[in-house]
Amino acid sequence: MTLLTLALIALSPVAPVAPREQGAAEFAQLSFRSHTVVRVQTTQLEMVPLAALKEKKGPKCVAMGDILAAAVLARSSVDLVLRGGYRIRARFSANCPGLDYYSGFYLVPSSDGKLCADRDVIRDRAGGECEIDKFRQLVEAH
Secondary structure: OOHHHHHHHHHOOOOOOOOOOOOOOOOOOOOOOOOOOEEEOEOOOOOOOHHHEEEEEOOOEEEHHHEEEEEEEEOOEEEEEEHHHOEEEEEEOOOOHHHOOOOOEEEOOOOOOEEEOOOOEEEEOOOOEEEEEEEEEEEEOO
């Protein structure tokens, strides 16, 4: 047992226990829950001008650890800058007006560590959810 487990057991309320019959088993259950939320601060992206970018087919999922920066440029999407200088646009299934009011949003990490279209949502700081419809890769227009 870890020190934390022993401390929690020592601090937990104890009810009187009836005398145990010989051979009877005693069971106890202790469960822990944790919930992680990642806050993403949005910035003004100073990169290639938007007019010089075009959208191409993007990935189905993006590794959350690869996200370096984000910018809200429209109510229908969020631009993400990934490691390696890649720029991805997360398009929403509907407009998400709460994103441009507050500077930032929340991501709830999934068990696989990825942010995926048609599965995950971006939460605005007011409590609304924006479902990610698809990712589009942004590349320089030639």
